[in-house]
Amino acid sequence: MVKRSSAVGTPTSGDGQQGQEWGNSGDEKSAASTKYISGAASAPATPTKRNDNGKNRKEEIAQTFVIVNERPVDDISLDFFYKPHTITLLAVSVLAVMYFAFVRNEANIDDNLWSGLLCVVFFFLIISVIAFPNGPFTRPHPAVWRILFGCSVLYLLMLQFLMFQNYPTIRNIFYWLDPKLKNFHIDMEKEYGVNCSDISWERVKGHLDVFAWGHFLGWAFKAILIRHMGILWAISVMWEITEITFAHLLPNFIECWWDALILDVIICNGLGIWVGLKICQILEMREYKWASIKDISTTTGKIKRAMLQFTPESWSAIRWLDPKSTAMRFAAVMQLVIFWQVTELNTFFLKHIFEMPPDHFIVIGRLIFIGLFVAPSVRQYYVYVTDTRCKRVGTQCWVYGAIMVSEAILCIKNGKELFERTQAINIVIWLTVQVLISVSFVYVAVIWQQRLLKKSSQTTPTLSKKPGDSPQGTPAKGNLSPTKEKKIK
Secondary structure, eight states, rough: OOOSHHHHHOBBTTSOOOOOTSOOOOHHHGGOOEEETTTGGGGGOOOOOOOOOOHHHHHHHHHHHHHBOOOOOOSSSSGGSSOOHHHHHHHHHHHHHHHHHHHSSSOOHHHHHHHHHHHHHHHHHHHHHHHHHHHHHHOOOHHHHHHHHHHHOOOHHHHHHHSSOOOOHHHHHHHHHHGGGGGOOOTTTOOOSSOOOOHHHHHHHSSSHHHHHHOOOOOOHHHHHHHOHHHHHHHHHHHEEEEOOOOTOOOGGGHHIIOOOOIIIIIIIIIHHHHHHHHHHHHHSSSEEEEOOOOOSSSSHHHHHHHHSSSSSSSOOOOOTTTTHHHHHHHHHHHHHHHHHOOOHHHHHHHHHTOOTTOOOHHHHHHHHHHHHHHHHHHHHHHHHHOOOSSSSOOOHHHHHHHHHHHHHHHHHHHHHTTTTTOOHHHHHHHHHHHHHHHHHHHHHHHHHHHHHHHHHHHHHOOOTTTTTOSSSOOOGGOOOSHHHHHHH
16 A cells, blocks of 8 residues: 655544554553543644654654554443453353254254354454454544454455455355346336436436435445545545446446436535535534543433533544645545445446346345445545555555455455446546546645645734744743733733
8 A cells, every 4th residue: 555755743543532642651641531532623733843852752653553544442431341251151052052952943954054153153253353453543443343344354254255256156155145136137128317307396306216325325424434534535526437338338327418427426425525524523622521430420421421422532634645745645635535436346347247226135235334434544544645654554445455356356256247248448548537636636635725724824923932932832921911811810
């Protein structure tokens, strides 16, 4: 992956909480039971240069990776839920498996295979809770993100297994999971994007179905993850170009101009991006004040505090691009945009090559899990790109990168007949346009940040330094009259 070469951002935790400044000592943390964090206060800042020796530098690098890869939980109020219970977990797991192994009916071989696979997954996820890293998030509980990381590893291993099977074998595996798939086949003769001049309210209303709502919610979710309007619009516009490029392979990519431009880009994508960024703005400006559940006297307050455990601990502003961004950081953001396109393409090629309906539980389940995998992956990639003290990409981001590439290889290997119809000129044009649009959007975003910085520097009043002023430029109290001193206070 591309790594940026200059320091711009301050590492932030996965829940959005800004990491403690590495130069500060641990005693400066407040020991109060109530934790107060302002969303705006957790925005990334440009670190200052410090003359640290090599040992301190190594400690900074190690701590930065720990924060993004296995973030510890701060201010634990209920110790029971965060203490290790490995012996109890082992005893309960073994007893549960013994019970189901001896009392179940073993006459049906399909049931036996299902039970064996579920037992393997069960024990793998138990090991995930014990051994795998938390990742950058800790809410609602680190165990949830460890289990999710375990699911991503299982999915990656399954892709590796399928990669060495032939197409009929993979199809039979899907038939075993759902026999109804035998009766479903992709309708290649169905015409898409026809009669585009017929723009009636009934036809437009017909396109605003459940998939349109899914489109809108998907882009709102992407906005919450990326939190940068320029990058989001680049992905949105480039995806429509991607659909045009691969329309000769995937017929459902063929759309009328008003469907692609108005319904998709402006309405679904645009509203989703606006709503997602609005949610980010609200969460960023919110003041986070957490009290221990032990200190809450009322039952209603305790229930409310328990429900708030499923919300972010704090929220930070994201700064993918900086007015002083280097070429390496510029390339890293473009890499993010292109990887996002590949992930979206995998979704459509997988269900087309292995012939699954869009609403099938395998397709929907994959979308949900991929969305959950992406959340910590984007955070880890962001810290890796923006903080020079982070020398390694996070584990979840690494696994997700392997998943993305494995899915693409699986599609190419099992879709030989489909890709034989590939028009090479379309692929070359697509790659060229992807790079050009990425460069254009990212460049415009950098110019916009530079203008905002210049405008803010011109409008911010500065105090002139006079004899007796403090080093920060704040007039000392001894040189002021009582009236002026009171006003400054």
